[in-house]
Amino acid sequence: MSDLNYDCRNIKIKSETASVLVQKAIAAIGKNEIKKGNLIWLELTGCSGNIISLLNGADPDFRNLATQMVNFVYDNSLMAAEGELAMDKLFGAIGSDFILAAEGAVSTKSDGLFNIIGRWRGRPVTALDAVKKLGEKAAHVIAVGTCASSGGISAARPNPSGCAPVQSLLNRKVIKLPGCPCHPDWFLGTLAYTLLFGEPALDGAGRPLMFYSTLIHDICPRRPFFNQGVFASQLGEETCMFKLGCRGPVTRVDCPIRKWNNHVNWPIGANTPCIGCAMFGFPDKMEPFISYDIAR
Numbered sequence: 001m002s003d004l005n006y007d008c009r010n011i012k013i014k015s016e017t018a019s020v021l022v023q024k025a026i027a028a029i030g031k032n033e034i035k036k037g038n039l040i041w042l043e044l045t046g047c048s049g050n051i052i053s054l055l056n057g058a059d060p061d062f063r064n065l066a067t068q069m070v071n072f073v074y075d076n077s078l079m080a081a082e083g084e085l086a087m088d089k090l091f092g093a094i095g096s097d098f099i100l101a102a103e104g105a106v107s108t109k110s111d112g113l114f115n116i117i118g119r120w121r122g123r124p125v126t127a128l129d130a131v132k133k134l135g136e137k138a139a140h141v142i143a144v145g146t147c148a149s150s151g152g153i154s155a156a157r158p159n160p161s162g163c164a165p166v167q168s169l170l171n172r173k174v175i176k177l178p179g180c181p182c183h184p185d186w187f188l189g190t191l192a193y194t195l196l197f198g199e200p201a202l203d204g205a206g207r208p209l210m211f212y213s214t215l216i217h218d219i220c221p222r223r224p225f226f227n228q229g230v231f232a233s234q235l236g237e238e239t240c241m242f243k244l245g246c247r248g249p250v251t252r253v254d255c256p257i258r259k260w261n262n263h264v265n266w267p268i269g270a271n272t273p274c275i276g277c278a279m280f281g282f283p284d285k286m287e288p289f290i291s292y293d294i295a296r
């Protein structure tokens with residue numbers, strides 16, 4: 001129990017990180033100490049699950065972002081403009097001070113023609129074009145979600161469209177927020193920190209330490225079961241799922257304390273083993289997601 005109590009004490013402190021940073025950023029903007037950022041959000045080759053996840057933020061929420069923290073210049077799912085007008089807004093940002101957030105991997109095969117995000121001045125604009133043009137000019141580039149960070153499901157075998165992570169297309173540092181999808185707090189906290197202080201402290205893989213410094217296994221509420229050798233033999237047993245193939249021991253992110261849907265629950269809390277969606281190499285290197293062979 002002592003492990004569990006220790007983890008619980010950390011919950012309060014760490015789960016507030018994003019909220020505190022966003023409030024600080026909004027206050028600093030209100031006092032003209034810093035400027036509102038210009039934000040461009042590109043949806044590349046993926047499921048657009050990260051922008052949907054962002055809309056699900058609670059504290060901070062999307063309204064904090066869009067009304068008080070940034071000028072939301074472009075996102076194809078959320079903006080009213082469409083067609084050439086939307087593309088004008090996108091490429092019109094070049095030359096201004098802006099932050100680029102990109103979700104999805106970048107389709108590179110056939111000069112990127114597997115993913116056309118719009119037409120501008122009569123020509124197709126590929127995701128590859130957009131990432132290269134905007135990524136070189138942005139003040140900061142944030143790869144949102146696993147596909148943008150490391151290829152993810154979009155680049156999984158056999159990867160027919162040659163999907164690649166954002167970093168591989170740009171000769172500059174990219175802040176990476178892996179997770180399928182990215183938690184709203186991870187993005188909003190990172191963005192707020194960046195507006196306030198510049199680039200946050202990153203680990204060797206480019207992930208902000210404030211969210212990605214702990215292994216799920218080390219702060220999992222079921223860790224006492226692991227320590228005592230009490231393992232689930234089938235889904236639904238509320239003990240450690242290590243022998244069912246849980247990837248918590250190799251997955252570095254703070255899901256156990258942050259949880260999802262306004263801190264309601266998270267995969268292990270719902271009796272599902274962690275599948276390592278926030279780890280580089282997901283999904284190919286994390287399969288099989290569940291194994292009954294080990295448990296028996």
Ligand code: SF4
Pocket residue numbers: 216217218220221222223224226239240241242246247248249268274
């Ligand atoms: S193996 Fe999985 S369920 Fe068991 S303690 Fe580690 S993270 Fe939790």
